[in-house]
Amino acid sequence: MMHVEVWGGAGEHGRSCYWLGNERCSVVLDCGVKREGLGEYPLIDASRVAALDAVFLSHAHEDHSIAIPWLYSLGYTGVVWTTRITAEQLPGYYTSWGNYIHQQGGELPYTHEQLASVRYAFIEEAAAPLEWFEITPTLKACWGRSGHMLGSIWIMLELEGKRVFYSGDYSEDSFLLETDSPLLVELESSWDGAIVDAAYSTDTEEQNTKLEHLYAEAKHTLSANGLLLLPVPVCGRGQELLLLMAQHFPEVPIRVEQELLEAMKLMLQHPSWLQNGMAATLAEALSSHRYVSIRSDEERQCLLQEDIASRRAAIWFTTDGMMQSTKAQWYYSMLRHNPNNGILITGHVAKGTIAQRLLSLPDEISGCRLRAIRYKIHQGLPDVRRMSQSIRSTFKLLVHAPKRDTDLLLQQLEAEGEQGLLSVQPGARIVL
Secondary structure (H helix, E strand, C coil), X not given: CCEEEEEECCCCCCCCEEEEECCCCEEEECCCCECCCCCECCCCCHHHHCCCXXXXXXXXXXXXXXXXXXXXHCCCCCCEEECHHHHHHHHHHHHHHHHHHHHHCCXXXXXXXXXXXXXXXXXXXXXXXXXXXXXXXXXXEEEEEXXXXXXXXXXXXXXXXXXXXXXXXXXXXXXXXXXXXXXXXXXXXXXXXXXXXXXXXXXCCCHHHHHHHHHHHHHHHHCCCCEEEEEECCCCHHHXXXXXXXXXXXXXXXXXXXXXXXXXXXXXXXXXXXCCCHHHHXXXXXXXXXXXXXXXXXXXXXXXXXXXXXXXXXXXXXXXXXXXXXXXHHHHHHHCCXXXXXXXXXXXXXXXXXXXXXXXXXXXXXXXXXXXXXCCCCCCHXXXXXXXXXXXXXXXXXXXXXXXXXXXXXXXXXXXXXXXXXXXXXXXXXXX
């Protein structure tokens, strides 16, 4: 009997991992981690790993990718189906995760040799977006761009005649990245199951409203000649926020860690992932000298001290959205002595992280103004509603948010008449 096992990612934010199969054939969708404590890994059933027919990776972010080498340590010998640009980004994420585990005094569940043994098959070379292709006689796949980050995809699978849709991390709100609607795939019948990104649960705010809040908070700091720090992931919302802040605050200097600009250059090298006209926008931004690139510890220290001494407003972008890195914490140590300075957290904050602890403090204790204003790169209630109404499926598993939040979303949608919605936790088993 074909079924789905939730090894992680449902009823929580992080360690996305889903097993789909029966006793004859099986696959895994994503295999990520959760940045809490010594690192939380999926609830992998080791007895099933060696028999896997394929592994699929939706994108490079650590909560979807980092535990993949563990599958190889448990006996998997096949390939990981993903996009070429995702595979090219992964080494940086593996290094970052290894550094985090080392700082926490933990150990990785795989060796460097097992990490090096991971083999990739590039899905865009097997078929164009929205087109089906055969992997084995019992397994077919289809994919499309999901709009979450460079290289991110959603995946449709047909396994022994059973069809399942996996949204990965899905967003139609990016102004840089293109999204392929899964509704454009021609289907002869309904789906047997769907796993749907519902990370923002009952949040109803659209992106434009969130940006208004973000700009207002930034203006509060900059108008007081404060320094504004935005910690962001290396690749993802950071590049969009770089462009938006430059457009909205044209007179304010912007200082950027070199890794973020390199990621912007990487986007420019892959125009097929961008919306029409955005390659030109990126090229213009990179050639405009609008951003001051920070390439070393010495440059970072000297320029920040100059900004502090001159009491001039400036916007700073650094990597690590949860502020776990030594570098991000150094920034806080420098900014905390002036209440006019501000730090804007624009994404998910895991329990126990530095960002979470700082956000819980009053301004008079933290020393500067810390605020969390979400920049939308996942689905909220209106988006989940649209996807749920559009996809004909026996069940729709809502994932990527804490169980309590997912339950509230499910209750709201069921009250509107939606059917077949599921809210579960890791360890759940769903029969197709």
